[in-house]
Amino acid sequence: MIRIHNSLTGQKQELQPVEPGHVRMYSCGVTVYDFFHVGNARMLVVFDMVSRYLRHRGLRVTYVRNITDVDDKIINRAREAGVDWREHARKFTAAMHEDLDALGCMRPEKEPKASEYIDAMLRMIGQLVDNGYAYQASNGDVMYDVRKFAAYGKLSGRKLDELRAGARVEVDEAKRDPLDFVLWKSAKPGEPAWPSPWGEGRPGWHIECSAMSTQELGPHFDIHGGGLDLKFPHHENEIAQTCGASAAKFAEIWMHNGFLNIDNEKMSKSLGNFFTTREVLAKIKHPEVLRFFLLSSHYRGPMNYSPDQLELAEAGLNRLYTALRDVPVDAGVPATASAATDAFHAAMDDDFNTPEAIAVLQGLARELNSARSAGDPGKSARLAAELRSLSGALGLLRMAPEDWFRAGARAGGLSDGDIEARVAARLAARQARNWAESDRIRQELADAGVILEDKPGGATTWRRA
């Protein structure tokens, strides 16, 4: 039984797919106006983990993650760059895929682009107008009439009056209520526009997700995810739209991942504490370090980004890969389930407790190290297969250990060949019991960021720190 915290009720509930055995999930992807930042990366990795784990548990998963490619920010950036907005969006969509591949995020079953779903949006806006939930304001925009939707505020746990009382929004004369939001913006010169029954224009942000999720998954599906900051107003508005258009149940479970903070503050451009995933990837040994870091605390809590944290993540991965090192991958050895597998599943079944699941992996690594030093190759191979299988459910330990240890040509810049030549020279010195020379070479390599490990029997392995 898989239990998931539902933001709608504030409680954990059992996942019972609307279609038995088939989980259909949607998450709000990124707006492709720039490289996505590490906060986006957290959301993307979290929901990739969710979809991977559900598949690992034998469920069929249809995962839909949209791409917002019609948006003010894209239009503005494209204008600044002097390129067509479509070209700007295409460029950053390609970059997004590169970074996601690096992070080990699988491609969702569908990645709808807003610009290709205008018809679906217009259809939904039409339904909302017909059902009395929307109106065309004096400025030509089509607005959602929040007062007509009785359940407005349910997801964010607030009443319309409370929301309005704290509202810092400027009162827009065209709106019937300050919280009314735009479904269709009437065209402005130089902006992308499509024809509609309400005149030329383009969609509001919120309607994009409602239309795309309904089109791809229908109005009633299992999981809707996104960052905590989307809870209000974006997801509240999605509920108002989808339910207003078809009286649907919409998503059974709403999942929200916590923020990734920097120096315990939310990252933002005004504070200048803003990192793109690309910048971070360039600084670390391997993208898997970032993925491990992002999964090392529970998805719902806040987490703090810092270089120290990334070092801890790298150390954690080193330990796991070390356990796997020198254990031959034997295709004939099945991943036998042990108590560790049960513990792993128990942790993950309880609202995707990845930190506890990783602790189980660490325990497995310890067992594996013990089995290897006890000279039990059968047990080692069995445990290694189990460790790989469980890690795979989190999208971790996807590399061959040797590739992991050789990754990260950082300071020093010695090639593999350079290193191996020095290792050979040191071996000769060792055989001559010339410890001074041996230690000199080892220190020389250490200064270049390469750590040597002598194995019993005379072999020496190396790794980049």
Add this chain to the structure above:
RNA sequence: GGCUAGGUGGCAGAAUGGUUAUGCAGCGGCCUGCAAAGCCGUCUAUGCCGGUUCGAUUCCGACCCUAGCCUCCA
């Protein structure tokens, strides 16, 4: 002002009404020419004040502190 989440050992981070994860760092031992890695052992913790209880870090209440949302935002 309203609403929400959280305050765990040197750091990160889980869990739990009593036996107190996991990783990093530290300390002792084994191993090693010496290391590294690994293994074994080990030291530090539950914001503050009340209450419920045989017993609370865990439940309840007050307080202090932090972050977030109420505006585009993963």
